Amino acid sequence: MGFELSVVxxxxxxxxxxxxxxxxTALSTSSEIVSDASDEQSEMQYLKLQTDIEIDDSIVYSSGSDYNITVMLSNTGSESIRFDRLNVLIDGELGSYSYTDTSYTWTPSESRNLTVTGLYGLGTHRVKVVTENGVSAYDTYLV
Known part of the structure; x- marks a missing residue:
């Protein structure tokens, strides 16, 4: 019985x-994942605080039953923005836009224009431009 007890x-x-x-090992890996996510969240918050845009003007070009809008924007923050990664919403609906600048990088203190085509409806409308990190600017316009 002594041998069996020793084996057990x-x-x-x-x-x-x-x-x-x-x-x-599991706790160490989990701790590293949480730490990496926390660092990434801090970086995203920093970039969001340093990013700011303003809509300077919204110009409507009407042609028959539809219209186009050109939105003039200024990068008033201290971070460069990817101009091709903006989201443009017209009355809450995501719209596609075009621009004539060849550079995707939109540097601070620089102004850019984007155009949304094929829009419909009379009256007051709202345009919202959102950067890739969630900073947005609004404007209203009349057709």
Missing amino acids: TVIFFISAVLLGTLSY
Whole structure:
């Protein structure tokens, strides 16, 4: 019985060591994932705080039953923005836009124009431009 008790004790000891090792590895990996996510969140918040845009003017070009709108924007923040990654919403609906600038990078203090075509409806409308990190600017216009 003494030998059997020794074998069972050794098995329990080895099991405890293995379980502890696996637990430490899992907790260590989880801790690294949380730390990386926290760093990424801090970077995103920093970029969002440094980004700002303004709509200087919205010009409507009417042609028959539809119209086009050209939105003049200024990058008033201190971060460069990817101009091709903007989202433009007209009355809450995502619209596609075109622009004539060849550079995708929109540097601070620079003004750019974008045009949304094929819009319909009379009256007052709202345009919203959103950057890739969530900073937005609004304007209303009349057709």
